[in-house]
Amino acid sequence: MLKSYGYAAYNSQTPLRTYHFERRAPGSSDVLIEILYCGVCHSDIHQARNEWKRTSYPVVPGHEIIGRVIEVGSAVSTFLAGEFVGVGCMVDACGSCPDCLDHQEQFCDSTVFTYNSFDPHTGKMTYGGYSNQIVVDQRFILRLSGKLDPAAAAPLLCAGITSYSPLRHWGIGKGHKVGVVGLGGLGHMAVKFAHAFGAHVVLFTRSADKEEDALRLGANEIVISTQPEQMQRHLDSFDFILDSIAAAHDLNQYLSLLKRDGTLCLIGIPDQPHPTPSVANLVFRRRSLAGSLMGGIRETQEMLDFCAEHDIVADIELIPIQAINTAYERMLKSDVKYRFVIDMSTLCA
């Protein structure tokens, strides 16, 4: 076993603090990674505070991991010590179900998530990226181009792939009018990707003060979603709208903006249910309401390569691990542009 350390929530109420734990010794197909940066995702807060009611404490959050390869197992030929690599939301899956065979491991029933997930290798729960090192099977490790700033690349591993995958799945490209609802960690990546794919991008937000930023990130237009006359102007005009808002809200106002055969895709899961969408709003334009979940490992690599080619990373605020509890509070007030990333060199044993 490998003595490791990081920051953990010990219960749902008290601040995260130092935690010492053990990771498995690397097996023949494993890679030992020194963690350099870890993005801070909203799910980290949900899990730290047991808001999904399945947290096993102490929990070490973090699934937007960028690190450097320290050591590889005897069966690992594709990664070399010293390389920059990434680890996202998953560290294992069955490998043989239809979803795994389709490279959609995120839908596998046996997915092992990067933290707070039962790990059949150890019989214990997994520990995430708010830590000094991690051991991961080579099949779940991504390669990071040296062209990208490794700190700003960390959020690509969750926020990035979660917005990239649905845009790719629904074939977004030139000639499409695409809406992005919400300019947070997911939304700001969605704007960048939709723009890079050649779409006409409209950002929906409640905050007029986000306009300048949205345009800089790649939006062509911004619509203040609380202004009915602004919304009205876009009726029946969108091919696709990606809705990143994780709080309950009216879906009809976005469904009605879709043209015939358009899709409203949800990537945020609210605590409270959304008001029920109108069936007429679906039927009378043959519209779809869909959901999407992260992306598979192959697609995540494809995204990272696309990012390297198009110079895309997240807009981040780098913080020391000691600021993590303050960062959580700021995230809950949407006071971050647009993702916190922990500089793991600040972590002390």
Added chain:
Amino acid sequence: MLKSYGYAAYNSQTPLRTYHFERRAPGSSDVLIEILYCGVCHSDIHQARNEWKRTSYPVVPGHEIIGRVIEVGSAVSTFLAGEFVGVGCMVDACGSCPDCLDHQEQFCDSTVFTYNSFDPHTGKMTYGGYSNQIVVDQRFILRLSGKLDPAAAAPLLCAGITSYSPLRHWGIGKGHKVGVVGLGGLGHMAVKFAHAFGAHVVLFTRSADKEEDALRLGANEIVISTQPEQMQRHLDSFDFILDSIAAAHDLNQYLSLLKRDGTLCLIGIPDQPHPTPSVANLVFRRRSLAGSLMGGIRETQEMLDFCAEHDIVADIELIPIQAINTAYERMLKSDVKYRFVIDMSTLCA
């Protein structure tokens, strides 16, 4: 003007009875059709009773029309007197919007519906198929093969195309597992079409006594939707489910039966909203909830030709026009297998 007669609702409460009215004289691109049969659709009841709050009285319902060409205008070259033809839910549309140019006239903003719809030709409301004759622009007339029983073909014009179109749009065929929810006018056609397209067809119903019929119509299996253990056995297994139920019900129980990337398509519009679908149910399998509306004229012709080739018609109960009010009452009790069709030869002036 052409003196015409039929059966009309004079208000939302009293039974339908004889009504004399005028139709426009056929113009150069019009066809005058003697109506032989007219199917009875649930929307006829909704409109007769003003349940959609936009009925203009007297209203002559009926949009599943089969008739014989009596006379054609000077610019009509594709229809000849004596031919069997059909008229469905629409009798006109703008012809120049993107929907019309895509042969999806049902989504055109200027669609003229077959009855209770403003007719720019006359400045009055349109009158439907519970009548002796109708005048329709040639672009909205369907050709009926002599191979098909004309009475049993009438419901193809609405119930038929409404179930055919989504199955085609979502590419249903061999190797697909398809669910059909509800065995009424729409549902029994959906079972026939899904079977004819080569899918494995599962009928969901609350009535165990429909099993024999469902199997005869082409279902491979029947699931009693009120039996959780029967539903449970089909979790995560459907490519597509067509839901024909127009009453509010739990969509989650069907969403959860879809495999990854599956679609639940609604073709019934309930008076009361469905309980809100679970976002997790969409996200965790990338499922879609969609709606579909009838079909375009070109697709309706394609469907009629497919029906002729595969010997598909509706299962009907032929009634005299004098039985229409009783038929409405029986439909409200689901006491019809599976569509009433009016024999218009029983209509007296």
